[in-house]
Amino acid sequence: MASRPSFRDRAVVIRSYDFGEADRVIVLLTKHNGLVRAVAKGVRRAKSRFGSRLQLFVNLDVQLYSGRNLATITQADTVDYFGAQIIDDYDKYTAACVMLEAAERLSLDNDPYLYESVVYTLAKLQSTEKPMLELDTFLLKVMEHAGWAPSLFNCAQCGNPGPHRAFHPAVGGATCNNCRPPGAAEVDPETLHIMWIIANGHTANATVAQAGEAHQLIRAHLQWHLERKVNALSVMDQELK
Structure with missing residues (x-):
């Protein structure tokens, strides 16, 4: 301060x-x-x-x-x-709460990027029909800003080019079969492609299954690097089940 x-x-x-x-x-x-x-x-x-x-x-x-x-x-x-279009919509409200809780954990001094990203995403949440997608876009962008961007094509361990079918936060994201650690998630390579698209500010046409899988991978990657749970994410995930 x-x-x-x-x-x-x-x-x-x-x-x-x-x-x-x-x-x-x-x-x-x-x-x-x-x-x-x-x-x-x-x-x-x-x-x-x-x-x-x-x-x-x-x-x-x-x-x-x-x-x-x-x-x-x-x-x-x-x-x-921004509250008028957020407070009365459960999905938008929980997405906004996750964003604020994550922002608190990621905050640095003298860095306007996070504040500007929060304000921008709150504005987007007012009118979006896909609040989880807006949240996931926010999380990918701020993790990249923090130096935690997941590898989404090349193997995070050895750099072998993808597409790959496994993902683990401990190795930094996508992983090839040779580097795949125990407990790595089996993923659809198209899900990783969708994550790359939204991380780079483009619109992705994801199926419900792909959007759900992407959200879980982003969630796991965020919480791994924060080294603690984001409580609002647990509330959101219970609603998604």
Whole structure:
């Protein structure tokens, strides 16, 4: 977080939790200061000045005052509100929650890419008919930005050109038969091709089975590199079963 006493930034709310009798801690993904944990004082009171703005799926312009452990939010203005088309749609809502949770785990200081990707994907989720595809596109792109992009054609271990029929996060993605480790997933090579298409920003015509398989591979790759579960992904996967 910036060391200067007061600063202004663009931000989206990642999550929040109650603090004291009337306050709330807001976890913000900012454009220029990474992840910022800040107190919104009195926000749980009915007459709070900006309590209704500090919600999920809102793009904010915030003024913050730096503190020893937590910043303090002194002003918050709405730039974009994405919730209207997301909150009442279960699939869009769970996809958006997965995105925010993943963004919290992937956040770096002074890197606007993740913030911009979150805002862009929230806008896309408002109108899409395929929220899981938008989520998977987001996850592939931010993993690439973090240096974790899965190999989707060449063998991740030896570089032998594909297409291949196995995938394992531990070796970095697609793997040939010679390098295939125990527990590798058997995959349709066309699924890996679809993942390459969406990772490069193109539209993929995937079957339901291919989209589901791609989602599971992306999920496994993300959680392997995070070294912990993304809880919202488990909720989404239960609904998909």
